[in-house]
Amino acid sequence: MVQASRDEACLAVRLYNDPAEVRSFEGFVVHMHMAWLYLLHAEFTRDDVDYRYWQQANPRRLEKIDGEPKRWELARSGLQRWPNPQDPVRANLEFFIGLRNKVEHRFASEQQALSAAVSGQAQALLLNYEYELTTQFGVSSTLATRLRFPIFVGSFTDEGEKALLRLRRRLPSSVRKFIAEYAAHLDESVAGDPRYELRLRVFQELAPKDPEALAIQYTRYDDLSDKDRLAVEALGRKGKVIVRERVRNVVGADELRPTHVVEAVKSRIPYRFTSDDFQRAWKKLNVRPETNSSTPERTDERYCTYDKRHGDYGYKPAYVEKLVRECSTAKGYTRLTGKPPRDAVTGLLVDPS
Incomplete structure (x- = not known):
């Protein structure tokens, strides 16, 4: 057997x-x-x-x-x-x-x-x-x-x-x-458990060839040190790193632009998700202040941070996951955006009930 x-x-x-x-x-x-x-x-x-x-x-x-x-x-x-x-x-x-x-x-x-x-x-x-x-x-x-x-x-x-x-x-x-x-x-x-869905981040290793090492090696997250875990998490869901001489600090390395958030959410839910939906969502969830606010830095730091130098906002991978969870059902989509969803393929309205 x-x-x-x-x-x-x-x-x-x-x-x-x-x-x-x-x-x-x-x-x-x-x-x-x-x-x-x-x-x-x-x-x-x-x-x-x-x-x-x-x-x-x-x-x-x-x-x-x-x-x-x-x-x-x-x-x-x-x-x-x-x-x-x-x-x-x-x-x-x-x-x-x-x-x-x-x-x-x-x-x-x-x-x-x-x-x-x-x-x-x-x-x-x-x-x-x-x-x-x-x-x-x-x-x-x-x-x-x-x-x-x-x-x-x-x-x-x-x-x-x-x-x-x-x-x-x-x-x-x-x-x-x-x-x-x-x-x-x-x-x-x-x-979020890898036994339900495995997600991998792949790095091209620039190092001398080790005759004893396999070409593909798998390192479990649980086996990493606390410092290594923080480094991996900082890459974000779409993060990519190329290592040449040494690792350098990159501001906002794990943050996404609004268009990237829209594309990521749209690819994972059965309904259309637009820039208008994106704006309605951050207002509903109080993720960041309104435009031209006198206190633009008062964001929900779990999902968003303010970049003072550029005067704009960066959105974290956790925010993508939040939007996907909220908008995966018709009722959840309507509750968040205030409007009925449209089918991602046909564009037809979907009854939220």
Whole structure:
């Protein structure tokens, strides 16, 4: 059962990384679903957990399908493995169960857009699987020797990053709405956990080659010192650093311009988000003073700071996350902006009720 599970996971990743595969993302979701199901059933079998369904009317009789006992599906198996509803691994797994039900056999032309929109959750799904596999059945079962870091362009170039953002906006409104609403209902501690969605900042290392080091090395946030954590957080969600001789201080390195905030929010919610919405939002949330205020420095420093030298404001990545949470549902969008939302793709008004 474990070997069958590993085979499904490897097939899922191969499909995901194959640019010629028409239904690559759907294949990844389906086969990772099977990999997780086989893995959890293997655990239950080992631990003598009865994962068969019994008839409610007659608890002594098994439910059967084509003469075979009906066994727990992945959702029910997940409840058994992670009873805490706030567990980020369970939240990630349930996200993909819901997404599979939403996209299976549909949206074939939007496979690239789907993979771009939820790549962080997909990476977390695989890493969670690897952790569960090796902790339950030993390090000899790892997929690390079979799955390698793919060669790709993606967000390593400015053009690639812009293309990925355009792809996200092409998603059907029903899928964008599912992704946004699922995240909106999660506790912040779960939504920000890398076991729910993995986010990576990649640095090109300018250093002598170490023959013992791997080309790609992964450092966990929890393993960093307090000083290193502050440095990483200062980069912001879109921060980029090129190191030449030494690190130099950069004022506002983690802050965004209003247009960048609008673009970031627009790419992550199922509704249109404009500069007018941006202005309405900061006024509603009291993020900063009105224009020409005598005290422009009185901002909500969690989200915004005033630059006296340039006479303008910089907005923090936390403010983007705040706007995404507020505007991920029709009611939340209307509550914040004071107007009904418009569908991001069609432009049609959406009933906020």
